Amino acid sequence: MVLIILFLIVFSFSFAEEYGYQVFKQYCSSCHIEKTDETTNNLSLKAPPIDVLARQIKYFYRTREGFAEYLENFIKEPSLDKSICKPCIDRWGIMPPVKDISDEEIQSISLWMFKNFR
């Protein structure tokens, strides 16, 4: 019984993360690439890569809750004073707010970002 419950917990966590990745694809990947590697052409980027941002956010907000709160606030209404990357705004201008995204969708992206990039 304990094993079954454990399995369900682990399963639902990985499901939430996988869902977060799908939501990222749907709402964010038109501008943000997921990861940088040696083939990334920095000049062609339309926005900062998500792996770099995730690390930068963690530098300021170390807990999952703090991370999620920052992300939700920024996505709904991006502004200079909420920014954790002022040089990003200097380079690209401020990010447009993401429309028609639900709080649950933002939470799942946040979980995926927090867990996937260390």
Ligand code: HEC
């Ligand atoms: C239309 C293009 C576009 C879309 C769509 C987009 N972004 Fe961005 N995003 C940008 C640009 C450009 C920047 C850099 C400027 C800035 O920081 O505001 C940025 C910056 C960010 C930052 C750093 C903000 C800061 O300065 O603290 C985060 C975090 C972020 N995006 C997350 C997301 C997530 C998550 C999604 C999907 C829900 C998303 N973005 C969708 C263009 C986009």
